Amino acid sequence: MYSGPGVKTDANFPIPDTQKAWVLGNPGELKLTNKAVPVPKRAEVLVRIDAVAICATDLEIIYHGPPASILGGMPFNKNFTPGHEYMGTVVALGPGVDEYRIGQRVTVEIHAGCGQCKRCREGMYTSCHNYGLNYGDVDKGHRANGFTTDGGFCEYQVNNINTLVAIPDEMSDEEATLVVTAGTAMYGLTELGGLVAGESVVVTGPGPIGLLGVAVAKAMGASPVILTGTRDNRLKIGKELGADHVINVRNEDAVEAVRQLNGGKGVDYVVECSGAPNAVNDAVRMVNRGGKVCLAAFPHAETPVDVAHIVRNNIYLYGIRGEGKSATHRAEAFMSQKRFDATKIHTHTFPLDDLPTAIRYAKDRVEDAIKVVVKAKGAAAHRVAAE
Ligand SMILES: [Zn+2]
Numbered sequence: 190m191y192s193g194p195g196v197k198t199d200a201n202f203p204i205p206d207t208q209k210a211w212v213l214g215n216p217g218e219l220k221l222t223n224k225a226v227p228v229p230k231r232a233e234v235l236v237r238i239d240a241v242a243i244c245a246t247d248l249e250i251i252y253h254g255p256p257a258s259i260l261g262g263m264p265f266n267k268n269f270t271p272g273h274e275y276m277g278t279v280v281a282l283g284p285g286v287d288e289y290r291i292g293q294r295v296t297v298e299i300h301a302g303c304g305q306c307k308r309c310r311e312g313m314y315t316s317c318h319n320y321g322l323n324y325g326d327v328d329k330g331h332r333a334n335g336f337t338t339d340g341g342f343c344e345y346q347v348n349n350i351n352t353l354v355a356i357p358d359e360m361s362d363e364e365a366t367l368v369v370t371a372g373t374a375m376y377g378l379t380e381l382g383g384l385v386a387g388e389s390v391v392v393t394g395p396g397p398i399g400l401l402g403v404a405v406a407k408a409m410g411a412s413p414v415i416l417t418g419t420r421d422n423r424l425k426i427g428k429e430l431g432a433d434h435v436i437n438v439r440n441e442d443a444v445e446a447v448r449q450l451n452g453g454k455g456v457d458y459v460v461e462c463s464g465a466p467n468a469v470n471d472a473v474r475m476v477n478r479g480g481k482v483c484l485a486a487f488p489h490a491e492t493p494v495d496v497a498h499i500v501r502n503n504i505y506l507y508g509i510r511g512e513g514k515s516a517t518h519r520a521e522a523f524m525s526q527k528r529f530d531a532t533k534i535h536t537h538t539f540p541l542d543d544l545p546t547a548i549r550y551a552k553d554r555v556e557d558a559i560k561v562v563v564k565a566k567g568a569a570a571h572r573v574a575a576e
């Protein structure tokens with residue numbers, strides 16, 4: 190029977206000893222196996238996973254390895270379960286946990302930093318200096334589910350209470366999986382960037398973070414909010430999420446168009462989500478003097494950058510790693526207040542058993558897939574109407 194020292198359970202939420210879990214074999218190879226249901230320790234709960242969204246970073250991990258780090262190395266053939274954008278129901282409490290109750294619906298953020306390094310102490314736990322050090326005699330207590338510890342492509346997972354975000358009953362499972370994506374955009378714009386109402390924002394690249402970046406910027410009072418991209422159907426969703434202007438970079442010069450829309454001066458912020466080869470050079474020409482560029486995409490090749498232009502114009506350039514400083518809580522507040530409708534980027538749902546199909550839809554953008562969600566229970570494959 191499922192139990193552990195000091196662990197509280199509830200007969201209304203029975204927990205099996207074993208669960209279905211996908212594990213990563215060789216690159217690109219996922220196998221469905223059985224694993225023990227983990228037991229929460231101090232400051233942890235057990236979450237029954239009700240829905241998990243597939244992220245571009247999952248595809249990076251499954252096909253290439255990084256940023257996952259398991260036992261100090263690549264994640265392949267280590268019985269590792271990926272998946273990190275999940276939500277569910279609290280079904281067991283670790284010793285001393287009274288912050289959440291059994292039966293409560295939560296969504297999760299990824300990173301529980303070590304709590305003791307310089308960055309964790311600053312609230313920048315996604316930049317923990319002890320990333321991946323959670324094993325053997327180098328165990329610093331760092332956890333990042335689906336990156337350095339088992340993640341969400343299974344039925345149950347333990348989470349540190351610091352990674353939980355309570356959600357209202359009205360929020361659907363699918364919408365709740367998107368909180369962490371909105372939280373990432375929020376972290377880039379507000380905590381790292383310092384955006385205040387009335388400042389102008391360009392988002393380059395209408396992927397999930399870009400589209401929710403538009404929504405968050407608009408909800409924060411940014412004006413104007415401009416989205417650039419190559420696919421008209423995605424630009425249309427960007428408009429629905431609050432973009433004041435959209436620019437199809439196949440039809441017009443995006444830098445020129447952005448400057449024209451801002452009195453020739455350019456904008457205060459660019460959130461670069463495209464990873465396109467010349468994206469950084471374009472972004473630093475879209476911002477005004479003293480403006481800020483948040484880099485949120487992973488290009489696969491090194492690209493030359495016009496440093497002199499950055500220096501002469503006092504431009505700030507910063508990377509963003511995940512969703513630090515509890516930005517997901519603020520994103521959830523916007524979503525539960527219905528300040529934007531994140532479900533516009535959710536396109537498909539599949540059962541957990543069909544994870545490889547779901548991954549193919551996300552990777553190859555089958556049927557214009559944007560966010561593909563997998564559910565362990567009660568999900569027949571379906572496409573969500575985009576309207
Ligand atoms: Zn993600």
Ligand SMILES: [Zn+2]
Nearest residue numbers: 303306309317
């Ligand atoms: Zn740390």
